[in-house]
Amino acid sequence: MTGRPAARLSGAAYAVGAYVLWGFLPLYFVLLEPTGPWEVVAWRILLSLAFYLMLIPIVGGGARLRAVLASRRLVAWTGVAGLLIFVNWTVFVLAALTGHVIEMSLGYFINPIVTVLLGVFVLRERLRRLQWTAVGLAGLATLVIVVGYGAVPWLAFAVAFSFGFYSLVKRHIGPAVDVTSGLVMESLWLAPVAIAQLVVVAMTTGLTIVSAGTGHGVLLALAGVVTAAPLMLFAAGARRVPLTVLGIAQFVTPTMQLVIGVWVLDEPMPPERWAGFAIVWVALIVFTVDSVMARRRVLTPTVSLTRQE
Template sequence: MTDGVMTGKSQADGSRGLFMALGAYAFWSLMLFYMKAMKHVSPVEIVAHRVVWSVPFAFILLVAAGQVQSVVGAFRQPRLLAMATLTAFLVILNWSTYVWAVTHDMVMEAALGYYINPLVNALLGGLFLGERLTKVQYFAILLACIAVTVLTINAGGLPWVSLIVAFSFGFYGFFRKKLPMGALQGFTLEVLVLALPAMLYIFWLISSKQDHFVAGTSFDVTMLLLAGPITAIPLILYAGAAKLMRYTTLGLMQYLTPTVLFLCAVFVFHEPFSSVQLVAFTLIWTGLVIYTWSALAEQRRAGLAAA
């Protein structure tokens, strides 16, 4: 009877985690249209408002969870604060690059960056965390490197947007893993670290009459106010899903967002998609399939060995 209750509870948790993950990826996908609607606003101003309006939203959730003291205490720990400052810089770099790409009709490049990201994560794990990669997994990473080389030769320069998106998020996850705080507390600490420079930038824009908050339309004000919850909600949903779901399943779902970005870039925004880009994306997709298959097979073998 107890086993039946526990099984039912784990299934309910798994279902709840699945819906939370779908909600997070839906938010991240729909954020594309939010950014397109704000195309007339500077990417830096959008990111500044994302930071500032995330603070009260995160604080309310922190109070509800009874975790305020853990964040306050972090300001008395220089090493922890320095680590949070580093992760905050990486996440702001990722946000800014993504917003810039969307508002400059480079959604395809952003999608490529998020497709490359899982392979970057694997490479960082192999190089710095002692996670053993198989020859097949190294081959998958090699395919990504070939894809980047193909794009570089074709364009006469590195695909910087894709690489910054991939590596900034990869290193963010790498260092965030080492930050000894929960998802909500860590996110709150990061936006608190960024809040002062973001507010100073917004006040400078207002004083120089270049802002879209005081001098903007009611639409601009509403959209900038929404930047906080739009930023915080998917991150918190994702953190909740990570606790309730198998991490492998959650990892497979991370391909949803770049797939939506890619499809929107081609069929909604009609961005150019050349034969060279098709070759590069095919190499990336092949690498992801090979890496995912290898990771699932390795996990299955580990499960059988443990049983």
């Protein structure tokens, strides 16, 4: 019994560490200027692939990776996952380098709501009342932002839906693909795209990894570790803590991004945006309360049976 609380505590620490690192990512990408988004994404793909390939023998994942490669279905699904995470990464970097970090944070705030909607329309899941309330509030928040700000938050939608569909694909694949093998396969699918991007950048503006100085080159070379480290921490945390803990902890990332966008990068935050975000936060509170209550209802019979025994 003593090991379980310790494992949950360490798992929560791993998960929070992952979300904190993701929260700081916009600052890292801003530091990479004058490197453009296409070069950043390309190096992120190739360098993270190199990191994962070095990790495979360390974690003993060779047999699991070969098993995935032997299945055409799993190979195809990892390709779909790779495409979705490519969209997510590209939008993320574009937002960070074009002064739209606040809008990107909105995308990650509404991502849990998007995931719920995908469950309804794709998996035919049924929502509880409080979940529908949260969805309605998220829709109202979006409407407030669109009307007040005068623009549709396309970057936020792109971030939320690309990661939502990515999570859906990962759920569909399930335990058949372990974390490291999945990341290797997704990066392998994207490697030709990344190489093509680097060729185009080299022929047009030139590669900043060699032209912007040694310090900048080293900073850009860290893109693989910066990409892989939070994913590894998240995977370690997800195995040790309940989904409700992960669901609550995930709001660390967009909160940090919002703070960075407003008070560090000095992006505009007019009253209508604050109003929209306030409604989103209410929606997330409703969503989180419902998740906690639902989990307690599931666990209560188990606890009662254990006591009777």
